[in-house]
Amino acid sequence: MDEKTEELRDLFVDATGSETVTDRQEEPPGSLLDRDDDAVADRVAALVATMRERYGFDSDLDDAQYERVAAGFFDGEDDAAIADVVGGSGSAVDARAVRDARLDLHLVADADRDAPFEYAALKRLLAADRSVEAAAAELEADVETVREFVPVARADLASTRVNDRFRDEFRALLTDADIEDAHAATAREDGLREATEDIETDVSL
Known part of the structure; x- marks a missing residue:
């Protein structure tokens, strides 16, 4: 690949985020x-x-x-x-x-995940079948506060299991x-x- 071709390729990658050229798809x-x-x-x-x-x-x-x-x-x-x-x-x-x-x-909104503890950690704990009380202890958070976010985390987990279908x-x-x-x-x-x-x-x- 000569210098000009290589420069054009780099520009293509920067502009598209892809190294593969594809035809424009119809609507x-x-x-x-x-x-x-x-x-x-x-x-x-x-x-x-x-x-x-x-x-x-x-x-x-x-x-x-x-x-x-x-x-x-x-x-x-x-x-x-x-x-x-x-x-x-x-x-x-x-x-x-x-x-x-x-x-x-x-249908989980970003605001639903705004927890005063690590939300991703709550999802991991629920995926591992930990109880709300055990999750709260590990997160060092109030049980009732954690309980409020459990339905959100379970909805996200259920959605992930079906690839957000x-x-x-x-x-x-x-x-x-x-x-x-x-x-x-x-x-x-x-x-x-x-x-x-x-x-x-x-x-x-």
């Missing part, structure tokens, strides 16, 4: 550009039903309410706001019930993830093209 099926709202709703309902059958749910919400919880989560609504919509006026549905439903769906599919169905990924790929390609043009200009001079 994947199911993107927001052409997705059918009814089909999305049907798929979300199917995911909720599958998870209820597989795991059992901790809250008393019905499937339609779980679907609304998922949609609200990816719309950036907090648990209290979702509870207002799901339950309506005078309903017993509160933010705690919505949190439980989110965790049933493996449900969480990722909800995200793909309920967000602009496909479009954002396509835009990121385009930006990387544009950066590579501009860098390559600059190199070619320098070489010609």
Whole structure:
């Protein structure tokens, strides 16, 4: 490989984070550009039903309410706001019930993991079947504080065991993830093209 080719290759790696050149893929099926709202709703309902059958749910919400919880989560609504919509006026549905439903769906927010101890250590202890009391002792934390984070850690562990399948599919169905990924790929390609043009200009001079 000559000096110019090697420099172009280094620029490609810097711009794309990859050493392999691939053709640009077309917009994947199911993107927001052409997705059918009814089909999305049907798929979300199917995911909720599958998870209820597989795991059992901790809250008393019905499937339609779980679907609304998922949609609200990816719309950036907090648990209290979702509870207002799901339950309506005078309903017993509160933010705690919505949190439980989110965790049933493996939808863990970053704020849920903000523990006053090492959260990753809690996950390791629970994965090793340690009791809450034993985990609290090892973490040197209050038992009730640890207990508050146990459902979060268990949701993360359950999601990890299925390679985040449900969480990722909800995200793909309920967000602009496909479009954002396509835009990121385009930006990387544009950066590579501009860098390559600059190199070619320098070489010609």
